[in-house]
Amino acid sequence: MRRLGSAVASLCLVSGTAALLPAPASAAAEPDGKRVGDHGYTSQIRRTEYGIPHVLAHDYGGLGYGYGYAFAQDNLCQLADQVTTLRGERSRYLGPTETTADGTPNLASDTYHQGLRQAGTVRRLLDRPAPLGPTPELRRMVEGYAAGYNRYLRDTGAAHLPDPTCKGKPWVGPISAMDIWNLVYDVNGAAGATALKQAIATAAPPTAGKATKPTKPLRGATAARGAGAGGSASTPSTPSRRTGPRRDDLGSNGWALGRDVTRGRDGMLLANPHLAWIGGDRFYQVQLTIPGVIDVAGASIYGTPLVEIGHTRALAWTHTTSYTDHASLYRLTLTPGDPTSYLVDGKAVPMTRRTVPVTVRGADGKPSTVTTTLYTSRYGPVLAEGWTRTEAYALRDANADNLRSMNEWLAIGRAQSVAQLKQAHQTYQGIPWTYTMATDTTGTAYFNDSSAVPNVTDDRLKRCALPGEDHDVAGVLDGSTSGCDWGSDPDAVVPGIFGPGHQPRLTRTDYVANSNNDSTLTNPSAPLTGYPRMYRAGVPLGPRAQLGLQMIAGRRDGTDGLGTPGFTLPTLRASMLGNRNYTAELGRDDAVAMCRAHPVLTATDGTEVDVRAACGVLAAWDTRDDADSRGAVLWQAFRTQVGGRHPWWRVPYDPAQPLTTPRGLNGDDPQVRRALADAVRGLAADKVPLDAPIGSVQRWAGIPLPGCSGGEGCFNVVNASPTSGSGGATRPNSPEDYASGSSFIMATELTSQGPRTRTILTYGQSANPESPHYTDQAVLFSHKRWVTERFTEAETESDPQLRTTTLHG
Incomplete structure (x- = not known):
C-alpha cells in the first residue's frame, strides 16, 4: 500500500x-x-x-x-x-x-x-x-x-x-x-x-411442558440496513422489518458510465444510495486530504471515519445493496431431552452459554440488573424463532469476522484507477453487503459483487437446503451434518466465503448499472451467468431497475428528450431528477380508459364511487413525481390498493423479455377496478384532494419532496410515513416521522483536467434541528438544485463562505 x-x-x-x-x-x-x-x-x-x-x-x-x-x-x-x-x-x-x-x-x-x-x-x-x-x-x-x-x-x-x-x-x-x-x-x-x-437477545429454550410452535425464520437471514426483528423467547415469530420502506427501496441506484456513452469519452458516475433519513444510517459529506498521499471526496455512514462512496482525482465509485444473501440459517436437530444441545454427525454438541447482565433504570429512576443467557452454536448465535424441544435455528454471518471493510475503503480512497480499486478488492475482500460500480478517467466501467457471501456451492446447496426451501438461495441449511458447513476458496482471504474467482464481475466501455437487482443484467448486452446460485441469479427486475436501464438506453440513443445522444454532466443530473414514474408510463393510459369506460365503480365494501374526477386528474398528469406533480398522489393510492393481491398487468413478467414486461394495466379485472374506487374514497376520507401535488403530502420538516417508492417505479426513491386511511397517500412529514430514500446523490465526470462533481445531501449535513444545515439541502432537493463540489485547492479557497478552523491536539 x-x-x-x-x-x-x-x-x-x-x-x-x-x-x-x-x-x-x-x-x-x-x-x-x-x-x-x-x-x-x-x-x-x-x-x-x-x-x-x-x-x-x-x-x-x-x-x-x-x-x-x-x-x-x-x-x-x-x-x-x-x-x-x-x-x-x-x-x-x-x-x-x-x-x-x-x-x-x-x-x-x-x-x-x-x-x-x-x-x-x-x-x-x-x-x-x-x-x-x-x-x-x-x-x-x-x-x-x-x-x-x-x-x-x-x-x-x-x-x-x-x-x-x-x-x-x-x-x-x-x-x-x-x-x-x-x-x-x-x-x-x-x-x-x-x-x-x-x-x-431473546432466544431461550422452551420450558418443560410448554413447547413452542416453530415458525419459519427469516429466509437466508437477509435484512436491509435499518431492519429490526420481532419475537420473544416464549412466542416465536417471523422476524419483520420495522415500519418503513419495502426491501426494494432500502438500497441504491448506481451507474458507472464508460467512454462509449459519454460525450467527453471519459468516465462518469452516478451515486444514489437509498437509506433512512433518521438515525445512524445517514450520510455525511466530507473531503479528506493528506497532500501527496490521499485526496478523496464523498460521503460516509455516520460515525465511520472514511469515505465509502466518492471519488479521487481519477476514480469514482459507488455501492448498491447486493441482492445476495450474506448469512445462512442452520436448523439444529436438538438432542432428545436436552433443548440446549444439538446433534452434528450423530454426536451431541452443547450450546455455549453466556450470562449477560444489563443495568436497567426502573420507573422510579433506581437502577437494577436484568440477567439474560445468550446461546451460541458452532454456526453462530441461536435465534428465538422456532426453538422447540426438538429443533432450533442458528445464524452464521459471513461478516462475523469483518473489520476489513475500512482497510478496503481507505485503499480505494487512495486509488486512481479501476485497476487499483480491483487490487483493493483482492487484497482485503472486506466490502460487507454491497455491489461496487466504478469508473476512471480512461472511461472504463467496472462492476463487482465483492461482498462477503457464504461459500455454499450449488452441489452443497442442493444437498443441504431443507425440503421445501428454495434452492436458488441459501434457504435454511441442515445443521446436523458437518457436510453442510460452508466451504473455502483458495483465493478467499478468510475461510467460509467465496473468493474473487467466484464473484460476478464485469468490465465495459459503455456502462454497468444496478438498482438492487441481481447481477445478471448489470448490462443487458453482456448478461452475467455461470456464477454460484448463492448470488441469486434470475430474480425478476423490479420497475425501478427496469426504469434505470431504460434511462441509460434513452440517453445513449438520444430518445429521452434531453438532446444529443451521450451523457454529459447536465444530462446525467437531469436523468437522476427526472422523477419518472415507470408504472405510470406503462399503465396510466389504460387506467384512464378503464376509468372513463366505468365512471362509477364499486368499492370493496360495496359502496358505489363516482370516479369521473379521477379520470380527468390521471389524464392530465405528466406521469412524473416532481414535487408539484398533480396526479401522482392518486396513482400512488391506486397502486397501493392493488398491491400484491391480484395481477396488476395484462402481460405478466417474462424472463425472456426482462426489459419490456410486464405491461398493459389489467383494467378488465374487477379487483383492479375496485382498487381505483377504494383509492378515490380513501383520499376523500383523508381529506386529500385527488389532484393534490405529491409535495403537499410528502414532506420533510415542511419541505415538499419529489419522488416515490421503487416498487411504484420511481428511480428517485422517497418514502414517508403512511397515513392511517385507506387511500395509501403519505402524510406531511415532521422530523420525527420515518422517511427514507435518496440520501447522498453524486454525479461525477472524471475529465483529464480533474473531476467535475455535483452533489445533493438530501437532508443536510446536520441532524441538529437548530443547525442551519439541518434542512438546507432538502430545499435544494425539492427544487432540483445541486451543489457544485469544490475539490481543488483553488475551488475551495475561492468560496466566499469559506470558514477555517485549525486544530492542535
Whole structure:
C-alpha cells in the first residue's frame, strides 16, 4: 500500500496545499505518516457552502482528528446515541422498554451488544495483523477520529451543546477508538446479526411442558440496513422489518458510465444510495486530504471515519445493496431431552452459554440488573424463532469476522484507477453487503459483487437446503451434518466465503448499472451467468431497475428528450431528477380508459364511487413525481390498493423479455377496478384532494419532496410515513416521522483536467434541528438544485463562505 500511495502522489498532490497547514504541534511526521509520540495531532477544517468540511492534515492521525471534530460539530448527539446503543447502556439511561432507531426494545439491544462486548469479538479482530486486522494508518485515523470528537465535546461541554437532543444528558461523554470499531462492526453486520439482534437477545429454550410452535425464520437471514426483528423467547415469530420502506427501496441506484456513452469519452458516475433519513444510517459529506498521499471526496455512514462512496482525482465509485444473501440459517436437530444441545454427525454438541447482565433504570429512576443467557452454536448465535424441544435455528454471518471493510475503503480512497480499486478488492475482500460500480478517467466501467457471501456451492446447496426451501438461495441449511458447513476458496482471504474467482464481475466501455437487482443484467448486452446460485441469479427486475436501464438506453440513443445522444454532466443530473414514474408510463393510459369506460365503480365494501374526477386528474398528469406533480398522489393510492393481491398487468413478467414486461394495466379485472374506487374514497376520507401535488403530502420538516417508492417505479426513491386511511397517500412529514430514500446523490465526470462533481445531501449535513444545515439541502432537493463540489485547492479557497478552523491536539 505504500507503493500505491507513492504512485498516487503525483496524481493527487495539489500545489501549495501542504503550505496551508501549520507546523505540527510536536515531532514531524515520519515517511509512512506515523507520528512520533502519542499525540501531536494537527488538522485544518475548511468549511464551504452548506457546511461541507474539507479536512487537511499532515498524517492519518491528524486527518481522523479533524474529521472527528467536524462531525461532532454537526452530529455529536447522533453519534453519542449510537455509542450508548453499542455499549449496551440504553436501558441504564432511557429505560428497558423504549426502542432504538431500528425499533428494537432497549433491553434486547443492550443484551445483544453487551454479549458481543463480553465475548471480545471486536477486540480479537483488532488483534489480527492486516489485511485481516486494521492497517497501522487506519488505526491511527480511528484513534484520531475519537480524539477529535472528544476535543469538541471538551471545548463545548455537554451542558452547552447546541443540539437540544442531547444537551446536558447523562449519556453524553467521551468516546474511544473501540466505540468506533464497534460501530464499524455493527454496520458490517447489517445484513446478518445486526438485523436479528432482538431474535438473538431473546432466544431461550422452551420450558418443560410448554413447547413452542416453530415458525419459519427469516429466509437466508437477509435484512436491509435499518431492519429490526420481532419475537420473544416464549412466542416465536417471523422476524419483520420495522415500519418503513419495502426491501426494494432500502438500497441504491448506481451507474458507472464508460467512454462509449459519454460525450467527453471519459468516465462518469452516478451515486444514489437509498437509506433512512433518521438515525445512524445517514450520510455525511466530507473531503479528506493528506497532500501527496490521499485526496478523496464523498460521503460516509455516520460515525465511520472514511469515505465509502466518492471519488479521487481519477476514480469514482459507488455501492448498491447486493441482492445476495450474506448469512445462512442452520436448523439444529436438538438432542432428545436436552433443548440446549444439538446433534452434528450423530454426536451431541452443547450450546455455549453466556450470562449477560444489563443495568436497567426502573420507573422510579433506581437502577437494577436484568440477567439474560445468550446461546451460541458452532454456526453462530441461536435465534428465538422456532426453538422447540426438538429443533432450533442458528445464524452464521459471513461478516462475523469483518473489520476489513475500512482497510478496503481507505485503499480505494487512495486509488486512481479501476485497476487499483480491483487490487483493493483482492487484497482485503472486506466490502460487507454491497455491489461496487466504478469508473476512471480512461472511461472504463467496472462492476463487482465483492461482498462477503457464504461459500455454499450449488452441489452443497442442493444437498443441504431443507425440503421445501428454495434452492436458488441459501434457504435454511441442515445443521446436523458437518457436510453442510460452508466451504473455502483458495483465493478467499478468510475461510467460509467465496473468493474473487467466484464473484460476478464485469468490465465495459459503455456502462454497468444496478438498482438492487441481481447481477445478471448489470448490462443487458453482456448478461452475467455461470456464477454460484448463492448470488441469486434470475430474480425478476423490479420497475425501478427496469426504469434505470431504460434511462441509460434513452440517453445513449438520444430518445429521452434531453438532446444529443451521450451523457454529459447536465444530462446525467437531469436523468437522476427526472422523477419518472415507470408504472405510470406503462399503465396510466389504460387506467384512464378503464376509468372513463366505468365512471362509477364499486368499492370493496360495496359502496358505489363516482370516479369521473379521477379520470380527468390521471389524464392530465405528466406521469412524473416532481414535487408539484398533480396526479401522482392518486396513482400512488391506486397502486397501493392493488398491491400484491391480484395481477396488476395484462402481460405478466417474462424472463425472456426482462426489459419490456410486464405491461398493459389489467383494467378488465374487477379487483383492479375496485382498487381505483377504494383509492378515490380513501383520499376523500383523508381529506386529500385527488389532484393534490405529491409535495403537499410528502414532506420533510415542511419541505415538499419529489419522488416515490421503487416498487411504484420511481428511480428517485422517497418514502414517508403512511397515513392511517385507506387511500395509501403519505402524510406531511415532521422530523420525527420515518422517511427514507435518496440520501447522498453524486454525479461525477472524471475529465483529464480533474473531476467535475455535483452533489445533493438530501437532508443536510446536520441532524441538529437548530443547525442551519439541518434542512438546507432538502430545499435544494425539492427544487432540483445541486451543489457544485469544490475539490481543488483553488475551488475551495475561492468560496466566499469559506470558514477555517485549525486544530492542535
